[in-house]
Amino acid sequence: MSDDGAALGARLRGHDLSAAPASLNLLESATAEDREQSAALLLEVAPRALGGEAPGHVIGITGPPGAGKSTLLSALLHAWREQDRTVAMLAVDPSSRRSGGALLGDRARIEFDAADRGVLIRSTAAGERLGGLAWPTRAAAHALAAAFDVVVIETVGVGQAETEIVDVADTVAVVVQPGSGDALQFLKSGIMEIPDLLVVTKADLGQLAVRTRRDLSASLRSVGARSTPVLAVSSLPPHEGIDELIAALAEHREGLDLAARRLRARRSGALAEYTHEHGERGLRALGGRHAAEALLAEQEPGLDVPALVAALEARARH
Numbered sequence: 001m002s003d004d005g006a007a008l009g010a011r012l013r014g015h016d017l018s019a020a021p022a023s024l025n026l027l028e029s030a031t032a033e034d035r036e037q038s039a040a041l042l043l044e045v046a047p048r049a050l051g052g053e054a055p056g057h058v059i060g061i062t063g064p065p066g067a068g069k070s071t072l073l074s075a076l077l078h079a080w081r082e083q084d085r086t087v088a089m090l091a092v093d094p095s096s097r098r099s100g101g102a103l104l105g106d107r108a109r110i111e112f113d114a115a116d117r118g119v120l121i122r123s124t125a126a127g128e129r130l131g132g133l134a135w136p137t138r139a140a141a142h143a144l145a146a147a148f149d150v151v152v153i154e155t156v157g158v159g160q161a162e163t164e165i166v167d168v169a170d171t172v173a174v175v176v177q178p179g180s181g182d183a184l185q186f187l188k189s190g191i192m193e194i195p196d197l198l199v200v201t202k203a204d205l206g207q208l209a210v211r212t213r214r215d216l217s218a219s220l221r222s223v224g225a226r227s228t229p230v231l232a233v234s235s236l237p238p239h240e241g242i243d244e245l246i247a248a249l250a251e252h253r254e255g256l257d258l259a260a261r262r263l264r265a266r267r268s269g270a271l272a273e274y275t276h277e278h279g280e281r282g283l284r285a286l287g288g289r290h291a292a293e294a295l296l297a298e299q300e301p302g303l304d305v306p307a308l309v310a311a312l313e314a315r316a317r318h
Contacts, residue, residue: 005037009044012147017086020120023143028124028136039306042139045146046304053262056088056145057253060165062155063175068201069154071235072175074111075242076152081118083246085149088120090137092155120148133164135276138269139305141168142262167268170261171252173197173245178205178212195228196252203232203240259301267296270308277309278316285316 003011003019005026011019027038047053063069073089080087089110112119124137137153144151155165166172174195198216203209209232216230229248233241271292275283286292292312299311 005040005042006044009041009049009143009146012041012045012143013050015147017117017120017147020088020144020147024122024136024140027139027143038139042143042304042306045143046302046307047259047262048302048304050146053258054142054145056148056151057249058141058145058151058153058168058170059249060153060155060169060172061175062165062172063199064177067175067177068235069175070110072199072201072233073152073154075233075235075239076246077110077112077119079239079242079246080150081116084118086118086147087150087152088144088148089122089152089154090140090144091121091123092133092137092153120144133168135269135273138168138265138272142265142305164272167265167272170256170258171196171249173199173249175199175201176212176216177201178208197245197248198228198230199245200230200232201235203234204236263301266303266305266308267293267299269305270296270312273305274309274312278313282316286312 003022008019008023008026012023023041026034026041029035029038043049045054061069061073070091077087077089091110110121112121122140124134124140133153133155141151141153153165153169172195174197176198178200198220200209200213200216213230213232220226220228220230231241231245231248233239233245235242271289274292278285283289283292286295295312295315296308299308303311
C-alpha cells in the first residue's frame with residue numbers, strides 16, 4: 001500500500017529523498033481525492049510543521065530557447081554533486097494542446113547518472129498557465145525544498161508571459177547566449193526587472209561573449225540594477241565560470257530575507273491558484289485583486305498555499 005499525502009510529506013520533512021517521485025505524482029494528479037492528499041502533503045512541509053522555511057535553495061533558471069540552459073544545468077548538477085549536495089530539477093516544457101503533456105523532454109537533455117539517488121530530474125508540463133508555471137510545479141518546488149539541498153526550476157521561454165518564476169524561486173538566473181541581441185529584448189519586455197543574476201553562456205566564444213556581458217551590464221545600469229551580477233560561463237569541458245556561478249547563487253541566497261520572499265511566494269501562488277480555479281468572477285466576489293491581496297496579508301505567515309486558497313474561498317462565499 002502506498003503512502004498517503006501526510007506520510008509522504010513527513011518523509012520529505014525527514015529528508016527521505018525516495019519519497020520524492022511519489023510526492024510529485026500525487027501533486028500532479030487532478031482527481032479530487034488526490035487534491036485532498038496533496039493538501040495533506042503540503043501541510044507536512046509547511047513552515048508551521050518545519051519550524052521555519054524549508055532549507056533547500058529554490059533556483060529559477062530561465063532564458064530564450066537555444067541559450068544553453070540544459071548544458072548549463074548539466075554542468076551545475078555535476079558541480080553540486082561533487083559538493084555532495086542533493087539536487088532536484090524540474091524542467092518545465094511547453095504543453096501539448098492535445099494531450100497536455102510535456103513536449104520537449106528537457107530531462108533527456110540534462111546529463112546525469114540515473115543511478116545517483118541524490119538527484120531527481122522531472123519534466124513537467126506548463127499547462128494552460130500564461131506565466132509558464134502550473135500549480136503542481138509551484139507546489140513541488142516548495143515540497144522538494146524540504147528534502148533536497150538544491151531545487152532548480154527550468155522554465156520555458158523568457159518575456160513578460162514567463163515572469164511567474166520570480167514568485168516561486170528564491171534566486172532567479174536569466175541565461176543569455178552571446179550575440180543574440182537579447183539585452184535589447186529584455187529591456188523592451190521588462191524582463192530586466194526579474195533576474196537576481198544574468199548568465200552569459202558560451203564564454204569560449206571569446207570577444208563575442210565579452211561584448212555581450214558588457215552590453216548586459218550597461219543595460220542593467222540603464223534600468224537602475226547596477227548591482228545585479230553578470231557572469232560568463234562555458235558549460236562545455238573544460239568548464240569555465242561554473243564554480244563562480246555556484247558561489248554567486250549561494251551568496252544571493254545568504255543575503256535574502258528568505259522568510260519574506262517565501263511568504264510573498266506562497267501568497268502569490270495562492271492568488272494565482274484561486275484565480276485559475278474561479279476566474280475573474282471569483283476575484284470580483286472578493287472585491288477585486290487588491291482586496292484579495294489584503295485578505296492574504298491578514299493570514300498567519302506560516303500557512304501553506306491550500307490553506308490560503310481556502311481562506312479566499314471562504315471569504316468569497318460570505
